[in-house]
Amino acid sequence: MSGKQDYHPFQAGSVDYAMLIIDKRVVFHRFFIFQMVLLLILFSSVLGAEARTDPDSGRIRLLLIGSHWYGGDVYITSLLRSDPRISVQGSIETSNGLLPEVVRRRARMVFPRTLERLVSTIDVVEYNFAPPWSLSVEQQQWIHNSVINEGLGLILIHMGWRECLADPILRCNRAEDWVNSVLYPSFPMDIVLGELCRPSRTMEVVQMSPVVDLPGFEMQSFGPGGPTTYIGLVRARSGATVHARWKIGGEDAIVSWEYGTGFTLSIPVSGSSLGDAMREWKYFIDHVLNRVYVAANVSVPEDPELSHSLRAAFQQFNEQRFLVINLIDFVDKFGANTRPLSRIVDNLEGVAREANSLYVAGDYQGSLNKIGEAMEGLLELSAESTKVRKRALLWVYLTEWIIVTGTSMVCGWLVWVLMVERRRYRNVKTTRLSHR
Numbered sequence: 001m002s003g004k005q006d007y008h009p010f011q012a013g014s015v016d017y018a019m020l021i022i023d024k025r026v027v028f029h030r031f032f033i034f035q036m037v038l039l040l041i042l043f044s045s046v047l048g049a050e051a052r053t054d055p056d057s058g059r060i061r062l063l064l065i066g067s068h069w070y071g072g073d074v075y076i077t078s079l080l081r082s083d084p085r086i087s088v089q090g091s092i093e094t095s096n097g098l099l100p101e102v103v104r105r106r107a108r109m110v111f112p113r114t115l116e117r118l119v120s121t122i123d124v125v126e127y128n129f130a131p132p133w134s135l136s137v138e139q140q141q142w143i144h145n146s147v148i149n150e151g152l153g154l155i156l157i158h159m160g161w162r163e164c165l166a167d168p169i170l171r172c173n174r175a176e177d178w179v180n181s182v183l184y185p186s187f188p189m190d191i192v193l194g195e196l197c198r199p200s201r202t203m204e205v206v207q208m209s210p211v212v213d214l215p216g217f218e219m220q221s222f223g224p225g226g227p228t229t230y231i232g233l234v235r236a237r238s239g240a241t242v243h244a245r246w247k248i249g250g251e252d253a254i255v256s257w258e259y260g261t262g263f264t265l266s267i268p269v270s271g272s273s274l275g276d277a278m279r280e281w282k283y284f285i286d287h288v289l290n291r292v293y294v295a296a297n298v299s300v301p302e303d304p305e306l307s308h309s310l311r312a313a314f315q316q317f318n319e320q321r322f323l324v325i326n327l328i329d330f331v332d333k334f335g336a337n338t339r340p341l342s343r344i345v346d347n348l349e350g351v352a353r354e355a356n357s358l359y360v361a362g363d364y365q366g367s368l369n370k371i372g373e374a375m376e377g378l379l380e381l382s383a384e385s386t387k388v389r390k391r392a393l394l395w396v397y398l399t400e401w402i403i404v405t406g407t408s409m410v411c412g413w414l415v416w417v418l419m420v421e422r423r424r425y426r427n428v429k430t431t432r433l434s435h436r
Contacts, residue, residue, distance in 0.1 A: 051298045052123040052151050054087065058360045060296045061123045063111075064091040066130030066157075067270060072278055073128065079288050082315040084356035084367075086292055089122060094130050103134050111135065115142045122146075124153035124295045129270045132177045140183045147186050148260030153295030154186060158270035175232055188240040188257040188264050195233040198249030206242045210290040210300040211254060211265070214283040217244075221276035222269050231268050256294070265295050285311050306364050313371045314359075317352060320378050321345070327385045336392035341385055348377045 053060050068077045068091050081088050090110035094103050112118040125143055132140070146152035158173075175191045178184055201221045205212045233251055236242045240257035256265040278284055286308055293300050301307035325345065332338045355370035 050151075052153060052296045053298060054123070057087070059085055059087040060292055060298060061087050061089050061121060062292060063089050063122045063125045064128070065107075065125065065134055066092070066094050066128035068128055069093050072274055073270060075278065076288055078318070079285050079311075079315060080292065082318045083289050083292075083311060084314060084359040085298065086289065092130075092134060094134050100133050104136070107135055107139065111139055112142075115145065118142050119146050119150045119152070122152065124155060124292055126155040126292070126295075127157065129158040129173055131173050132181045132183075137182060140181060144183050144186050147262035147264065151261040151263075151297075153262060153292075153297070154259075154264045155291055155295050156187065156264065156266045158268065186259050186262075186264050187237075188255045188259070188266050189234040189236050189252060192233040192235060197231045197233055197246055197251045200246040200248035202247045203244040203253050204247050205244055209241075209243050209256070210294055211267075211287060212243050214286055214290075214304070216281060216283065217287070218247075220281050222274060234266070234268070263295055263297060265291055267291065283308060285315065301364055303364070306368065310359060310364055310368050310371065313368065313375060314355075317371060317375050317378065320375070320382065321349070321352075324378060324382050324385055327382070327389065331385065331389045331392050334392040334396060336388050338388070341381065341388065344377070344381050344384075348374045348381065351377070 062080065064077070064080075067073050077088075077091070080086055092103065092107050092110050112121055135143075143152065143154065147154050175193055178187075179191055179193065202218060203212075203220075203222060204218055231246075234255070236252045236255045237257065240255050242252050242255050244254040245251060246253050253268050254266065256263065274284075277287075281287075283304075286304070289311060290300055301310075328338050328341050328345070351370055351374040355367045355374060358364075358367035358370060
């Protein structure tokens, strides 16, 4: 046996080094596990931010509450109904001086009757200048709980920050009432009571989003033909994102935030106040539709020009289809054979449905080709309907001409007999018997 003892790192003389190696390994393993847990949390949060749509059709189920059938809001509602990705489930109208009991009656007819029904059938709720008494406290609580727990999208347009200048019951949307409502915690901004924004008509972009990232946004006039002197002051809450501010005073205008698992978006002006932008801005339709997409966490088409062309084509098809159907109904009243025209309309609607399906599936170019085909067919049908109308009205005009001509002939004959022929006859003279 050799007098020299072999060295082993885990022998008594090197215990400190061994423990140091073991401690480093434990720290490394713990750090590795911590990183993996962190990545899983981040990955799960990304997966949790799923698009909220109908699982069967892939469409965004939208519920409208407030002023949607008054003034410029009628046009905006038509834009919402024209988009293939949006399905308007109902509208609870509060404008035109409707009494509270009438509004609540409509709410009972349209609004889901249970919280579970609201979660399963509605993806986005849009409030547009709606007073708080439009819904009951329980219904407002359902919306709040659905936003924070179920990922419901909430859009607030011209909500709760307008100076009261009219009837405080029928037409006024009081900010004080909204501040005290159960839905107010979901607002991405605080309402500053009693203060108004400085007069301004244009906004400047602060943080890009599909709502404001549109050509010419900062040049548009968001006001009713004049400065927005009636807009109340709001301030973005901590954690909220300011997308746009008023240019003159720098007050917060378009604000959003993630509230629980849901998303809330606030826009300061409604359709009735967007006269200039609604008439002159090419991308106004994209501004309107993108806010619904954002609230539902649905991605907007990457090509803005292709997306705009598609949306404009869908809107034009709906308008032209409405005109053609009304023309066919008008011609049908005169006994014309409209069955061939109705069959053509049905076929074109089938082509439009194919375009809608392609749009929802993400095949935007294919969808554009299909809706273009349907639009061409609709224009040809419109020309054919005009010909049918002319043929149907020809008999009407002919009948009217015969009646007028016959009446004129009879009247002329009577005039001739009474005014001209009477000269042939002597006047009748009266005589007296002579007395002898």
